[in-house]
Structure formats: structure tokens, C-alpha cells
Amino acid sequence: MLATLWWLAFTVLGIWGQSLLPGVDFFAPGMAVSLRWQRPGATIALTVAWVAIQEGAGGLAFGYAILWYAILFMLLTVGRWLLDPGSIQFQALLGLALGLAHFLLLYLMAVLEMRAFPLLRVLGECLLQAVLYPVLWYAAESLFPKRLKRVREESA
């Protein structure tokens, strides 16, 4: 129940954040937190909800969000073998990788749909994504209830 409420509040705040700063994904840090502390089923359910939100509210044809969260999942899984997933350095590196991935994915989707690509604006948004990701992750990680973290540690 607590987890449901926490993730609901996180998603609502994320939607508001995305409305105030268009071009930035506020849910990505949530995936890192969820993968670290929750069962895979919970992460999958959250990702499905976030994919629906990103695709529904966005302007491109369906497909960007699936690739985006798949890349984030791969980076988090591979990164966990090499670095400590709880370190801000790892998350900062991940932020840089996500900034680059955001640019490449948007360019790919715009080309596939034969849409105009506002280069300067997208570059600014990628930079913002790279900078904001570790900040948002730190905030989410700090605010994630200790009780839920303990449950995961005990079950592991």
C-alpha cells in the first residue's frame, strides 16, 4: 500500500515536472530506484504505466518510450556489474549516457516519421536530461521509504 502511494505521488510529480520542463523524462530515475529496491514485477508494472503516459502525451508514433526504457534497463543492468548502483558517480555517468541516447532516439524517430527535427532545442533538452537525471535520482533515492528498502533487503 505504501509502495503504491509512493509511486503514485512520484508519477503525479513526474507528470507536473514534464509539463514544466518539456523534453525531459522525470520517470527514468524511478526505474533505477525501483530496480534496486523492488521486485521485477513492480518495475515492469511501473514501466508499462510510464510508457503509456510518455507515448500518449508525446507527439511521435508509438515506439520511442519502449526503446528508451529498454536502453535504461540495459545500462542499469550492465552498470550494476561494474559499479555501485547506489553511487552518485554511477548515476551521473548514466545521466550522460541517457542524454546521448535521448538525442539519438529522437533523431531516429523523427527520421522514421519524416518529421522536422528542431536540433538546437533537442540538444538543450538532452543536456537538461543529462544534468537532471542524477539530481532527480538522488532525490528519489533519498525520499524512497526506508521501510520498503528493508523489506527488499530482508527478502533478498
Added chain:
Amino acid sequence: MNPKRVAIFLVAGLFLYLALYTWNLRTGLLIRLSTYSGLDSVGAVLRPGSWAGHAAGGFVERYLSLVGLKQENEALRQEIQALRLETMTLRERAEATGRVEKLLGFPEPPDWKREGARVIAHRVGPTAILETILVDRGKLSGALEDTPVLCTEGVVGRIYRSGFSVATVLLLNDPSSRIAVVGRDNRAAGVIYGMGAGEQLMVKYVGLKSTIEVGEILVTSGMDGVFPKGLPVARVTAVRREEGTLFMDVQADPLVDIPRLEEVLLLKRAVRPEDARALWD
């Protein structure tokens, strides 16, 4: 983990993704699903905050507008007088035109119903590369795709994606927006292309022999089948005639102040085009 298994997993994933992407392009099922779930939930989250923001902003504005109210009232009274005179003349002309059209056997133009909508957000999310706004009307209130959207100054755009209670409006300055227009005074026809946020609009396909002047208002021609005829869209800012081309190079400014949009009007057809065709048949 075995590298071979990882490679197989990646290739299978990519294949599955491409299959899903092309299937959705053909059927549009996934995008409809995400529109009805994602777009509507975004609307449900943003609407209360947007309402509170409007209410608070309105209160401050009302308080501030008390200053200089008397002078503003005077100016508005004079404007009303001028508009009354203009309406009187135009009503006579409109009635005369109606009589002539009836005599010549012109078909009745289709009816349009207006409905107000509140802007609840501009671009939302990481995939928002199109110039769009979100409005608090959806399919439940009859706001379907391609419904024209305007405000008191002129055309804003058209509905691009519609959920149950929220819709995304493609603005006229988006590079994928096209609106068929005609000059209000000289009747030169062309097509307005959006060029992105903060950029001027481009008017293409205006013939070299056409007459078009700087400052002329461009209105919808109704030739695109989306907008009714006669809605103001933009004001011409530059006209260049270059040799070796068939068309003029025309630029225009939208009449609508897009970043400050708060309320819009949706124009809904009383009869859908396919129904109208059936009636004619």
C-alpha cells in the same frame, strides 16, 4: 552470462520491437491505447493545477485591472460604437450575399458548432518535438481528430490526437502544419507552412502573377477540407519575387500569440464530411 545468448536476446528483442512498430503504424492500435490511457491520465493530473493557476492568475489580474478602469471603459464604449456601425453594414451585405447565393442555387455551407476549451499544458514529455498544446476536451465532448481550433484572434491549429477527455492540438507554427489560405483583399491563394516555435510562417505556392501585399490578412480558403472558409490565420510580413521560380516567397506572422494562449474554441461540424457526401448522393 554467455555472449551468444546475449546476442540472440538482443536480436530477438530488436526483431520484436520492429514488428511491433510496423504493426502499430498499420493499425494504430497501440497509439490509440496509449492515448486513451496515458493522455487522459496526464490530463487528469494537470487539469486541477491548471484550474487553480487560472483562478489565482484571474484574481490577481482582476485586482490589478481596477487601476485605470474608467479610461478603459471609455475606450471600450467608443470601440463598441464603431463595431456596431460595422456590424450594421456587414449584416446588410451578408444578407444580400445570402439572397444572391440562393438565387444562383449555391449549396448551403455546412454548420459548425463552437465549444470553448481550456489550455492545460503546452508540450509534455520527452517525445514532445511537435509544437502542441493540451486542451481539456476530448472525444466524449465531440472533439475528434482534425477539429479546427481557434481563438478570438484567429486560427490556432487542429486536433492531432484525441483522448476521452483531453486532446493534443497541433499548432499552426509546427513544421508539419499546412493550412490552405487566401488573401483577404486580393484573394491570392497559397498554403501556410509552420516553421517552428518563434519563427515566421511560410506561405508557399503563391503564383508569381498573384497580387499580395505586406500587411494583408490571410484567411482560410476552405480548400484543405479541415478549416471552414474565412477564418483569419496570419498577416503578411514580407513578399519577394525571385526570378527563375514559379512562386513568390511570402512570409507571415501568426495572428495568435501562442505562448499566451489560455482558452481556445473548437469548431465542430454539425455533419461529418462523409455524412454530408451521403446526403448529396
